[in-house]
Amino acid sequence: MSQFLEQFMILRHYFSAQYLANKFPNREALEAWQDKKVKAHLRKVLQQSDFYKHYYQGCQLSDWQSFPIIDKNLMMAHFDTLNTVKITREEAFKMALTAEETRNFKPMVGHITVGLSSGTSGHRGLFLVSREERLKWAGHALRALPGSIFKGHRIAFFLRANSNLYTSVGSRRIQFQFFDLFKPVDEHIIRLNEYQPTVLVAPPSMLGFIGQAMNAGQLTLKLEKIISVAEVLEPFDRLWLENTYGQNIHQVYQCTEGFLGSTCQYGTLHLNEDLLVVQKEYLNKSQRKFTPIITDFSRLAQPIIRYQLNDVLTERQESCPCGSIFTALEFVDGRCDDLFYLPSTQSSKIIPIFPDAIRKAILQVPVSIHDYQILQLNLNTFSVGLAGKVSLDEEQSFRASLTAVCEQHQCIPPVIQFRPYQQPEVGAKKRRLQRLFAIEAAV
Numbered sequence: 537m538s539q540f541l542e543q544f545m546i547l548r549h550y551f552s553a554q555y556l557a558n559k560f561p562n563r564e565a566l567e568a569w570q571d572k573k574v575k576a577h578l579r580k581v582l583q584q585s586d587f588y589k590h591y592y593q594g595c596q597l598s599d600w601q602s603f604p605i606i607d608k609n610l611m612m613a614h615f616d617t618l619n620t621v622k623i624t625r626e627e628a629f630k631m632a633l634t635a636e637e638t639r640n641f642k643p644m645v646g647h648i649t650v651g652l653s654s655g656t657s658g659h660r661g662l663f664l665v666s667r668e669e670r671l672k673w674a675g676h677a678l679r680a681l682p683g684s685i686f687k688g689h690r691i692a693f694f695l696r697a698n699s700n701l702y703t704s705v706g707s708r709r710i711q712f713q714f715f716d717l718f719k720p721v722d723e724h725i726i727r728l729n730e731y732q733p734t735v736l737v738a739p740p741s742m743l744g745f746i747g748q749a750m751n752a753g754q755l756t757l758k759l760e761k762i763i764s765v766a767e768v769l770e771p772f773d774r775l776w777l778e779n780t781y782g783q784n785i786h787q788v789y790q791c792t793e794g795f796l797g798s799t800c801q802y803g804t805l806h807l808n809e810d811l812l813v814v815q816k817e818y819l820n821k822s823q824r825k826f827t828p829i830i831t832d833f834s835r836l837a838q839p840i841i842r843y844q845l846n847d848v849l850t851e852r853q854e855s856c857p858c859g860s861i862f863t864a865l866e867f868v869d870g871r872c873d874d875l876f877y878l879p880s881t882q883s884s885k886i887i888p889i890f891p892d893a894i895r896k897a898i899l900q901v902p903v904s905i906h907d908y909q910i911l912q913l914n915l916n917t918f919s920v921g922l923a924g925k926v927s928l929d930e931e932q933s934f935r936a937s938l939t940a941v942c943e944q945h946q947c948i949p950p951v952i953q954f955r956p957y958q959q960p961e962v963g964a965k966k967r968r969l970q971r972l973f974a975i976e977a978a979v
């Protein structure tokens with residue numbers, strides 16, 4: 537396909553995405569449209585994917601909403617027969633790893649893009665995206681640009697690994713430069729000063745470094761839009777970043793499993809329900825917390841059907857002033873694997889403690905803590921590193937506010953071991969809250 541034709545296809549997807557976003561008068565109309573889309577998609581998937589054909593044997597298409605779920609382990613275990621483009625897991629891994637090592641990011645088999653998610657080794661996910669899907673993705677991603685796509689944009693995109701998925705959005709008017717997160721920050725500052733991007737896309741930790749350089753007068757940028765990706769944007773950081781940059785921090789919520797959501801002009805994160813169905817499995821309904829089960833009716837190369845994500849999301853209570861009928865989120869809490877659990881004071885049960893409760897405990901300490909990392913070592917012990925000069929009184933104050941959180945949740949407060957705070961390494965994913973033991977092993 538010529539580059540001109542690719543650009544044309546991207547534009548077509550861009551306009552069709554604009555049209556779809558305003559097409560549905562209410563949720564019922566959206567859900568009826570999604571239902572049709574999923575059924576049509578499933579017919580193709582069941583013909584082309586041996587895994588799904590076998591997995592859904594005996595199931596009725598009309599019951600797709602209650603089909604057995606899949607998760608990352610199942611998807612990776614059956615990678616070879618699940619995908620419809622006949623690429624083996626071994627082949628895809630080899631190709632993606634070579635691309636990462638050589639930092640030459642053009643891994644493709646025929647017209648299929650191969651990518652690898654970041655994550656701890658052994659838990660890395662592979663993704664396969666066909667040309668048609670890549671162009672569709674680009675069309676949807678362009679919606680995140682401020683103003684018209686026909687005026688010039690210069691995008692600076694900070695990632696752990698580039699992909700031709702991302703470079704697809706580049707054109708004569710839209711420049712795209714990849715910034716390698718593993719390179720030193722000083723190098724980025726020099727390049728940013730020269731490039732003068734209008735749109736900055738980076739994980740919040742990198743937005744923090746760039747913000748510090750701007751505050752120190754080492755960098756001057758005129759940014760029209762800032763988009764946070766790849767890590768959870770915590771309220772703690774969001775506030776600091778919005779003050780530093782003097783504008784809203786937008787978000788794109790994306791992972792190996794799909795393009796899940798993006799913020800509207802009001803900065804509210806909406807799910808991309810024109811690309812996928814999101815079913816909610818509530819962890820706590822009164823707190824509006826759920827894990828999503830997604831069915832992506834736009835991806836056939838690697839079909840994602842009733843796939844349970846490992847994320848915890850909080851639904852927004854009020855509707856968004858933008859009027860979108862797509863589900864609005866309060867925030868992405870983090871990964872299910874990182875939920876903390878403490879023993880109940882009322883029964884032999886263990887109680888999940890959501891990250892926002894722990895974050896609140898930190899915010900209640902009267903002196904400003906620059907940063908922190910909290911590890912749950914076992915059901916009874918937290919290891920806490922607080923950045924900056926933290927006195928014994930402040931440590932005591934954190935202990936007291938955490939105890940108050942535990943009382944609210946009716947659970948036994950953990951023993952807290954304080955340790956020196958360690959700055960994460962350059963390029964590493966920032967995770968402030970981490971549980972270091974498997975919950976099945978603890979109960």
Ligand SMILES: [Zn+2]
Nearest residue numbers: 800804856858
């Ligand atoms: Zn909105």
